[in-house]
Amino acid sequence: MADALEILNLVKKYDSLIAVNDVTFNVKPGEIFGLLGPNGAGKTSLISTIVTVEKPTSGSVKIFGTDVSVQPRVTKSMTGIVPQEIVNHGFFNIEEILTFHSGYFGIRNNKTQIHFLLHKLGLFEHRHKRVKQLSGGMKRRLLIAKALVHQPKLLILDEPTAGVDIELRQSLWEFVTELRKSGVTILLTTHYLEEAEQLCDRVGIIHQGRLRRVGPTKELIDEFTQRNINLVLSKTTGSLTNKYLTHQDQNKVSFQIPSTMKVGELLAQTQLNVSDIVDLQINEGSLEDAFRRVLGGVE
Ligand SMILES: Nc1ncnc2c1ncn2[C@@H]1O[C@H](COP(=O)(O)OP(=O)(O)OP(=O)(O)O)[C@@H](O)[C@H]1O
Ligand SMILES: [Mg+2]
Structure with a gap:
């Protein structure tokens, strides 16, 4: 057709x-x-x-x-x-x-x-x-x-x-x-x-x-954006070393991971104890983020 x-x-x-x-x-x-x-x-x-x-x-x-x-x-x-x-x-x-x-x-x-x-x-x-x-x-x-x-x-x-x-x-x-x-x-x-x-x-x-x-909307978002992961822990941990770590402040830790990476994979890498996680927030990349990245890359 x-x-x-x-x-x-x-x-x-x-x-x-x-x-x-x-x-x-x-x-x-x-x-x-x-x-x-x-x-x-x-x-x-x-x-x-x-x-x-x-x-x-x-x-x-x-x-x-x-x-x-x-x-x-x-x-x-x-x-x-x-x-x-x-x-x-x-x-x-x-x-x-x-x-x-x-x-x-x-x-x-x-x-x-x-x-x-x-x-x-x-x-x-x-x-x-x-x-x-x-x-x-x-x-x-x-x-x-x-x-x-x-x-x-x-x-x-x-x-x-x-x-x-x-x-x-x-x-x-x-x-x-x-x-x-x-x-x-x-x-x-x-x-x-x-x-x-x-x-x-x-x-x-x-x-x-x-x-x-x-391209397919989802693929463009995956290609041009990242996932932001914010954790609140029940207690302050020592300094974490992880290549995806973007911020650590007392019991709050943030990571930015590729859009295709699983949260479980990140947690396994950090060796954080799951029972110490009080709250977990995931912010997925949006088409708007991808759009800005695409335009930003050409200006
Ligand atoms: N009839 C016309 N004569 C001369 N220039 C034009 C004409 N129509 C559009 N343009 C110019 O061509 C360019 C593209 O305009 P166009 O209207 O296609 O943009 P657009 O992507 O639809 O924008 P918008 O989101 O504002 O609707 C602009 O620089 C505009 O000034
Ligand atoms: Mg128009």
């Missing part, structure tokens, strides 16, 4: 500015892939070429095996895009907008799907409101509904939770997880790295237009 998305040596220049610089990666069918990077890294520029809003300077983008610059109508029909910027549609109400948008994809009677989305996104009771009567969070949900009217196989979400409250963010991510279960492939960008860590099977870290790292 073809990859859901295949990006090959993609370059996007705006005059002399290279926004996307020779980026290559793929997204597998059924995957949730997170494209992460600081402001101005090139995420939206890359997405704009996928959905043919922008033409690539060079390189190629394929969606389920079809080149977006050769058959854009085909690739557009397979893709749903939730753009980063909210656009006002002024005059029409939510239900009308979704109906017109279905027509744009050649779908005439789409009431079932539209009502399904309105319920799912908590917009049903607001369906007769015009866009200007909606709150920021409701507008964002409308964009998500718009992206899904034609039941795309690939959903691209560019900062879908920017300016969205915590409860709604949670429910949006639950919906994204449900969509994935039903077979939809998802590419998303977000600055909420904790959420990306929970959701994404794989992530790509982009910085100044270059893809610095790509």
Whole structure:
């Protein structure tokens, strides 16, 4: 089966500015892939070429095996895009907008799907409101509904939770997880790295237009972070010597071990008596730590 998305040596220049610089990666069918990077890294520029809003300077983008610059109508029909910027549609109400948008994809009677989305996104009771009567969070949900009217196989979400409250963010991510279960492939960008860590099977870290790292979320965290182990002992011990020791103060001892090392292995090395341990706290490395390390290493 073809990859859901295949990006090959993609370059996007705006005059002399290279926004996307020779980026290559793929997204597998059924995957949730997170494209992460600081402001101005090139995420939206890359997405704009996928959905043919922008033409690539060079390189190629394929969606389920079809080149977006050769058959854009085909690739557009397979893709749903939730753009980063909210656009006002002024005059029409939510239900009308979704109906017109279905027509744009050649779908005439789409009431079932539209009502399904309105319920799912908590917009049903607001369906007769015009866009200007909606709150920021409701507008964002409308964009998500718009992206899904034609039941795309690939959903691209560019900062879908920017300016969205915590409860709604949670429910949006639950919906994204449900969509994935039903077979939809998802590419998303977000600055909420904790959420990306929970959701994404794989992530790509982009910085100044270059893809610095790509891989399974867990593997990147393991590669770039360490585990911090803090022990409280029932009594003060003599000075410990261990290469992972980072701090010792009376009955408190801290270690930093590789993310793949087991705590038992550390304890065996220190020859501490387990019955002397009053408390043990383990802080695992996070995607945010890994992200900082990856970016720190290139600046
Ligand atoms: N239409 C455009 N014309 C000229 N330069 C642009 C255009 N769009 C983006 N840029 C520039 O390209 C670079 C990448 O911008 P892009 O919007 O892709 O970043 P991003 O990773 O999406 O950032 P953010 O997290 O802030 O959304 C930036 O330097 C930006 O100023
Ligand atoms: Mg952006």
